[in-house]
Amino acid sequence: MTSLLDQTRFSESIYKPTMARIVDINDLTALDRLFTVELPDGVYLDHQPGQFVKVSVLGVGEAPISISSSPSRTRQTFELAIRKVGDLTGVLHDLQAGAMVGIRGPFGQGFPMDRFKGKNLLFIAGGCGIAPLRSLINQVLDDRGSYGHMQILYGSRSAADLMFKDELHEWENREDVELLLSMEKADIDWPACTTGYVTHLFPQIELDPRNTIAVIIGPPVMYKPTIAQVRNKGIIEGNIWLSFERRMKCGVGKCGHCQINHIYVCRQGPAFQYQHVKDLQEAM
Ligand SMILES: Cc1cc2nc3c(=O)[nH]c(=O)nc-3n(C[C@H](O)[C@H](O)[C@H](O)COP(=O)(O)OP(=O)(O)OC[C@H]3O[C@@H](n4cnc5c(N)ncnc54)[C@H](O)[C@@H]3O)c2cc1C
Ligand code: FES
Known part of the structure; x- marks a missing residue:
């Protein structure tokens, strides 16, 4: 092979x-x-x-x-x-x-799974952000013993916009996963669903900030308020990861289409440690 x-x-x-x-x-x-x-x-x-x-x-x-x-x-x-x-x-x-x-x-840099091992994980998805996050979530579930507590916060517009509904039910039914949903229009019968944005879920979660990694994937508008909530929980910048979507052409660091200042998102990202991109005004 x-x-x-x-x-x-x-x-x-x-x-x-x-x-x-x-x-x-x-x-x-x-x-x-x-x-x-x-x-x-x-x-x-x-x-x-x-x-x-x-x-x-x-x-x-x-x-x-x-x-x-x-x-x-x-x-x-x-x-x-x-x-x-x-x-x-x-x-x-x-x-x-x-x-x-x-x-x-x-292409690109994914999430550093080895650095996540042994840590509690707080996954936060907005809209289609659940698509890339699902890869990470299932990777962790398939090696569940290597990671600590796992919390998933998923914000969606409405029940009709929820992706991967069967898997959401599976995650919801697991004792080793805490899944909370938020919807702008909460038109679903779900045990833990809050009306509002994904940021409205933060008062409901408890975590140990010294041992928790937060991963955020969603539309650009979500990053600032979500990072503020994560920081408010005491998680340090080095333990916050996110993923950017930029217009891309080559995908391999040659054309500059995806460039934000000195960063080529296609090559150095799309997964980034927050502390390395927090000063990029254009990114968030
Ligand atoms: C790293 C990365 C991962 C992505 N992952 C996914 C994914 O898993 N699933 C998915 O459906 N899409 C994903 N996208 C977005 C996807 O690449 C675009 O939606 C796609 O290029 C649209 O192509 P099109 O020819 O259908 O649309 P076009 O005809 O080119 O454009 C349609 C509309 O979408 C807008 N648009 C196009 N590309 C983008 C973009 N990157 N960001 C914001 N607006 C855009 C255009 O301005 C236009 O209004 C990802 C993008 C990146 C950079
Ligand atoms: S898409 Fe060409 S440099 Fe990133």
Whole structure:
């Protein structure tokens, strides 16, 4: 077996995608679909939670998409949760199982799992932020003994916008996971659901700030108020991690499309330690 990145290194160009087959497509919400993608025989993705791939359709374009499955679950296949927002994602949503797409990657820095081991984990997702966070959550669940207490705060607009509902129920039913939901329109019968934003969940949680890592993924507007809540709980800047979405082209630090000041998000991120990006006005 060869990793996709090694195979790309030996090919003539880092920009040449490997053609991969969509083997399954499932609706997550009215706008989001989960694509299961299979690489050619003998090639596997070899990713870390937090990394992304560039997905392309010939004649349409290419876009960065976070890997939503955990490396602990699948090897030859991987999952992408894709929201229909424009040209490429619109075409992807029209594809059927069996269609071929181009894949490059995995790219960027994911989350440093080794540094998280032995720590309590506070995962905070807003909207589609749950898609990349799911990779991290399932990785931790598959090696549950290596981590401490696990809390998940997930903010969504409404019940119809919740992604991965089956897995949410599984996490909710586990004794070793604390899952709290917030909804702007709390139209769901859920044991722990609060009306409002994800920041409204903070008064309900207790944690040991000396031994807790917080990971935040969501829309840009969520970062400032959420980081303020996390800091308010006593978690130090070095224990806060987040992930940025920027417009990207090459995905490998060559074109500058994703640049914020001196930082290339595609190469140095998308997962960042807060203390390294907190002064980037443009980022948050
Ligand atoms: C690291 C990373 C990970 C991502 N992960 C996912 C994912 O898991 N699932 C997913 O659905 N999307 C994800 N995205 C966003 C996705 O790449 C864009 O939605 C995609 O490029 C849209 O392509 P399109 O051709 O369909 O839309 P276009 O036709 O190019 O644009 C449609 C609309 O979306 C806006 N837009 C395009 N790209 C972005 C962007 N990066 N940020 C904000 N607005 C944008 C455009 O301005 C336009 O209004 C990720 C982006 C990055 C950088
Ligand atoms: S996308 Fe080209 S440098 Fe980051």
